[in-house]
Amino acid sequence: MNKRFPQLDAVKKKLAALAEAISHPPDEISHPVPVVSTQPWESIRSSQPALASQLDQLAAAADFGDVDRARIAFALRQTAADPASLERLARAIEADRSAALVHPSRQRDLPGARFARHNLLAGQVRLGEVVPDHRSDFEITGDFGIDLDVLRTSMLVIGPPGSGKTRGIATPIVEHLSLAALAGKASMVVVDPKSTDFAYDGWFDVTIDPLNPTCGFSLFGGSRTADVAADRLASALLPPQVSDDKAYFIDASKNALYACLAPFEAAYERWPTVPELLGLLRAEQSSIDRVKERLKGPGSKELKALLDTRKNQTQRTADPAASLVERFALLDRPALRRLLDHPGPTFQMRDLSRPVRVRVALPEAEYPDASRILARLVVSQFVQITSSSETDRSIFKALVIDEAGRFVDDYVARGVQKLRSNNAGLVLLSQTMSDFPIEVRATIFGSTGCKAVFGGIDPQDADVFSRWFGDQYVTETTINRSAQTGTQYNQFGMPDGRSQSQTSGFSVRRIERARWTVSDIITGVSAGHALVSLARSNGARVGPVLVNLRA
Incomplete structure (x- = not known):
């Protein structure tokens, strides 16, 4: 008997009786998304009765899974207004049956048992169960899940080592994004600093691994202009507080990169390799002469002047781009050159406009500094591509970053605010807010719509979350x-x-x-539990809710 809140016992009895009377399918989530009682192609039954009947027969097939249903339902939503597209869809279903419009990997499900329950039609994954608490918005038990619209507002997860951030929140979300990509609804990039947390077979199409470079990584992320490529590369190479006069040195570094990239791209109609760019940054005469020889036609005089400007910079008493050159030299290692100058297939960040699944395995033990540069490149390129007007808004694009504090700069922090309108979002996991540079902490905290905090965190972090929860x-x-x-x-x-x-x-x-005091958050949130507050893209907010992630 709950002496403080006797009404909870009555609620629990009613819920127990309902649970015995109602059995939910294993792939459905009971709260808060209602059970779908009709087929997702009901809307075309009157206009396309033959296609609807064909899909009814397909749904009864033994090999028709939830990924197939979600994939075809998504394709229907994309083509419902175009009769010609519907006709092509009907032919594909007639030819390939349940494998119609299958993902390029030919996968129709993930291998092995799933970590979480998923409702792929609703785009939702179950994380755990709500724990009744008078401080929470929900005072009844029930399943707790999040969907892709919630992830559009981005999510910040703070918890000490061993608290369950990866297993309780990140792994179910990554699994759901992988399934959503198989359904054609999403693309994702996962930054894995330990190289093992997300190394699941069949979850990814591309693995960026400097120690085993089966696929290359574009240093310039598909940038189309030299100024954009120079800005992103300089931001990734130079960490915060690189000098006392940070703004001057970073601007000088961006100008130095532009002075090398613009002439080279005009001369060769491609971006330089790592050794080629390093030679130009160091103003080696042989490298400059090779580029100048190929520069002809209108504008060549100005481009040659850029190379001369870079050479003059290196001859000063203090080269303002010296830090950039030395840090870029960290990438001039045999293993990293095989990744960044890969002769075979190369992943470019603009490929996220199709349902691709990417894991970035960072060899921090072997290449600590270069790994951080690579991670910062991935993060800044993701924000650059997904916040641009050219991105495909029809699919959701996600970036999941473990140990995010080391890889987020002010450009990324500002970019979080632009992702929502382009159907993209970040999931940032960190042990403490102190891991983020001090100049971006407030921006990161305020820009992420969803928050999750585990017990045992730093008192300063607990105070921030206590005031946020109200x-x-x-x-x-x-x-x-x-x-x-x-x-x-x-x-x-x-x-x-x-x-x-x-x-x-x-x-x-x-x-x-x-509502939740500093002491409540530090000592009152049990192991395997988290306080979660959510936001939707329309501004609606819910929380905080105490969730048992092990239920």
Whole structure:
């Protein structure tokens, strides 16, 4: 019996009775998305009865899984207004049956057992179960899940080592994004600093691994102009607080990169390899002469002047781009050259406009500095591509970053605000807010719509989350007691002992207190649990909710 909140026992009994009376399919999520009772192609039954009947027969096939259903439903939504596209879809279904419009990997499901329950039609994954608590918005138990629209607002997850950030939140989300990509609805990039946290067979189409470079990685991310390529590459190479006069040195580094990239791209109609770009940055005369010889036609004079400007910079007492050159030299290693100058297939970040699944395995033990540069390149390129007007808004694009504090700069922090309108989002996991550079902490915290925090975090972080979760009104009852003493007299007016009387009273008032205090967050959130607040792309917010991620 709950003495503080007896009404919860009645709610639990009702829910237990309902649970026995109602059985949900294993791939459905009972809360908060309702069960879908009709087929996803009901909308075309009147206009395309033959196609709808064909899909009904297909749905009854033994090999028709939830990925197939979601893939065909998504294709229908994309082509519903175009009769010619519907006709092509009908021919594809007639020819390939359940494998119609299959993902380029030919996968129709992930190998092995799933980590979480998924509703691919609704785009939702179950994370755990709501724990009843008077401080939460939900005071009943039930499944707790998130969907792709929630992830559009981006998510910040803070928890100490071993708290369950990866297993409880990141892994189910990555699994769902991988399934959504097979359904044609999403693309994703996962930054894996430990190289093993997300190394699941069949989850990814591309693995960027400097120690085993089966696929290359474009250093310039598909940038179409030299100025954009120079800005992104300089931001990734130079960490925050690279010098006392940060703005001057970073601007000089961007100008130095542009002075090398623009002439080379005009001369060769491609971007330079790592050794070629390093030779130009160091203003080696042989490298400059080779580029100048190929520069002809209008504009060649200005481009040659850029190379001369870079050479003049190196001859100063202090080269303002010296830090950039030295850090770029960290990439001039045999293993990294095989990745960045790969002769075979190469992944470019603009490929995210199709449903591709990418894992970036960082060899921090072997190449710590180069791994951080590579991760910063991946993150900045993702924000650059997905926030541009050329991105495909029809599919959701996600970037999941473990140990995110080391790889996020001010450009990325500002870019988070632009992703929502382009159907993209970030999932940032970190042990503490202190891992983020101090100049971006407030921006990152304010720009991410969803928050998840685990117990045992730093008191400063707990204070930030406590204030974010807000206050609530509580009733405070104050009881006042007072005692009075005096002298008792007999009938003759003589003292006859002492008397004592007692009075009492009480007052009731409503006061505001923190919904979740700093102490509640640090010590009151059990292992395997997290406090989660969510936001939707339309601005609606829910939370905080205490969730049992192990339920």
